[in-house]
Amino acid sequence: MTVMSVPILSFLIYFPLLGAVILLFANRRNSLFIKVFTLVISLVELAASIPLFFKFDDAAKTMQFVEKADWFPEWGISYLLGIDGISLLLVLLTTFLTVICVLCSWKAIEERVKEYYITFLFLETAMIGTLCALDLVLFYVFWELMLIPMYLLIGVWGGPRRIYAAIKFFLFTMAGSVLMLVAILTLYFYYYNATGIYTFSVLELYKASIPIVKQYWLFGAFALSFAIKVPMFPVHTWLPDAHTEAPTAGSVILAGVLLKMGTYGFIRFAIPLFPAAAIDAVPLMSVLAVIGIIYGAIVSMMQPDLKRLIAFSSVSHLGYVMLGIFAFNMQGVQGGIYQMLNHGISTGGLFLIVGMIYERRHTRMISDFGGIAKVMPIFAVFFMIITLSSIALPGTNGFVGEFLILLGAFKSNVVYGTLATTGVVLGAVYMLWMFQRVMFGVVTKEENKNLKDLGGREILILVSMVFFIILMGVYPKMFFKKMDTTVVEYLAFVKSKSAQSRVLEQNTVAPRVAREEANTNLTR
């Protein structure tokens, strides 16, 4: 492990919090100062996170930028941070999207501006903490902390049904995470009984060899919690409500980062901690993922509300990610991770687009639009590019991710692969159909005739999104090389670990069976 002298991860975690605390004392009337201050904080944060990308050692097999301090040594709780190739990319995505969100809320949020930006900075702290924590208690603390600001973002600054959506969001995620907490504790005491060491460090707990039946239970609890967050079919029902009611920036962060916490949780915790159970769960998870892909796409098609449509498309996209992760081969997993980033950029971008048009028209109903392309040509261009990225047109980022996932899926199981491919077609159908209804045709509504095209700030936001869409589409190697080693290690670890626990199982079961057979022979 390389131990850094500068605690850069801690800085990334607590810097936004510091900003939030300073904002507490700001004069609430001076909203311009509050906005600029938050923007500066988030830009500094972004700037501080970029060196991570370049200083990251692509070949290292262990966690990097590790920080370790005792928190409560008697209980084995430590302050342990570190990132690998997977969390690195997600941390960067988070810092990037936070800047975008601050920019896109510039005019959209007019009430309680101060509280809004405090909440946002607080959320950034929790998100980065979740991604960097390698101690299960620390992870759980940040994981739960993410809930509160998101709950407030939806509940205070959301749409008309915001209260319902906020509470639904909170209860779903909370119910999932409490089960995970029981599983964490069980694992902790199991490890103690086996080795005599109290520890919550994931790196230590990876070494535990857990009987397979116990693995099923623990994996079940972890998986349920993460599946709710992803969200997988059938526990996805909170997502459309939360997305629809959240303010634009809330939707962007929710789609861009919070949903990724679920899939990230699978990769970091659920699968490597309980590999044998995870491999046995492949049929179940894959079937649910495929259902999610197709179901999400079909439901999207029929949505009258733009935001709801994108929300259901998220269910479909995240289905791909899960399918890739549970293919357990290089292409699938890498594609899954790449798709996590893509989804953050392209779905985040779509929410931004919808937010922009909503600011102008105060409606999100598809039927209220039509022919917008003529009125807002610049807007139309960006919308088109992001839509194409979402349907995974070659040359955009979406293509790379989806292609790899399907490759991985076909390699592991042709049936899942085939079924998932239909999702690609359906995806094109609902996105293009939506695009056509909103943008093309004649302008039917009087209100749409005089819409103002994008301003400088909006163009800046969208250009930066499109930049990544293209960059990740044409030069994916830049990102893949960061995660190559990590993913190879991860897969090798999961496979060897699961084989090992199966061998252990054989050794304990086989003698018993032999003994029983001997007994029956004797009685005969």
Added chain:
Amino acid sequence: MDASIIPACEFRWIMPEIMLTGWALLLLIIGGVTKGPVASKTSGVLCVIGSIFALYFTLNLWGTNLDVFNQLYTIDNYGTFFKALFLCILILVSIVSLRYADREGIGSGEYYALLMFGVLGMMVMTSSHHFITIFIGLEVMSLSIYVLCGLLRGNATSVEASLKYFLLGAFATAFLLYGMAMIYGSTGILDVVELKKYFLLKQPFSATMFVIGLGFLIVGFGFKIASVPFHMWTPDVYQGAPTSITAYMATGVKAAAFGALIRVFFTAFIPFQFGWSEIIWVLAVLTMCVGNITALVQHDVKRMLAYSSIAHAGYILVAFVTADRALASSMLYYLMAYSFMNIGAFTVVIALEKKGDNNSEIDGFAGLGVRHPFYALCMSIFLLSLAGVPPLAGFMGKFYVFSTAVKAEYYWLAVIGFLNSAVAAYYYLRVMMYMYFKETIGEPGTVDRAPQYGLVMIICIWALLHMGIFPKTFLTIAQKAVGIFG
């Protein structure tokens, strides 16, 4: 040593108790000869000062382990821990009362004297392993609180609360005493430590009378900790009583009852663990579920907090079920965290109440986030802590309590407990939702912005954050406290 002679030097071990008694008597005299707001303020301030002195003497006792007065009274870390907790509660409640009791016109020498006598009872109750002393402590505590509940003489609900608590409390006390008598009848011993030795010699021991006595003890203590099905009095009494007294009861009485319960059961009845832990298992599940589910439908915040306090008793019982004596510290830690968050929450309720009206409809919280951001923020912290959201003390408390259950392989109990805390999150968040998401409903009541309330809230928030983020100090103290069971 001749048993009939008590050496005078032993009195120095009970300085905190002497201090409280003397101070309370002084306040009674002051209350007898003076009247009016100045007298009330003076007694309040005196009460705070007296409690601080007593706390100082109590803290000096830390680390002392000895039996005094012919084994009738015990000084040990366990008792000292609880004494310090009660005195903290007393100090916080008195500071709140400085303003609240004044407003309601109940602040007089007697009020503060009764508060102190109540704490005296709690202290006696938790620092003895002799049944008789425990019983005397319980009675001293209960009698003071019966009176305190009914102090709002002009208010029917307050009087009702007092009477209800008195009648049911008398029954419960009778059960407890009867239980003790039966155990005495079957063993001839009243001392908990002696009982333990006796049981270890006489295993297996299963006299019918003893089993019934054990059951009665559970009933008696179950009443005081407000566990289901002995909780019926809680909502009415908590709602009717003056709010400062509600805070005092919800924290002090519960902690005292748990203190005695844990001491008795974890010392004497450990050999019968498998018998009673099944009963407590059922009680814990019932208490959590009934408390939380009923709290879901409450419209009155005070009543909601009453039901939530029932649910919290259930969480503590989860750790009690395991009978893991080393991890009894989790219960102590939880009680500590619980006391601070509850007192904090009740303080906010007090600040929002109107004079002479002890209803606190949830509508009154609507729009608080805009009207009084500071109070709303404080209340949110208390509610989030009650809901068990990290990094507040409530989370760490739940974490330790449930980890005790997981360690003892009571997985289902832990799952039920965690699911309950998810349910509980709903009604705590509902108050937050009213504060932040809703517009003010009707004419907003005036909010009392007295510095006393602010002080108490800040102390509570500091305690919650400190206990949540750096739990080590507090847990080490709790672990030392339960060292006596070792």
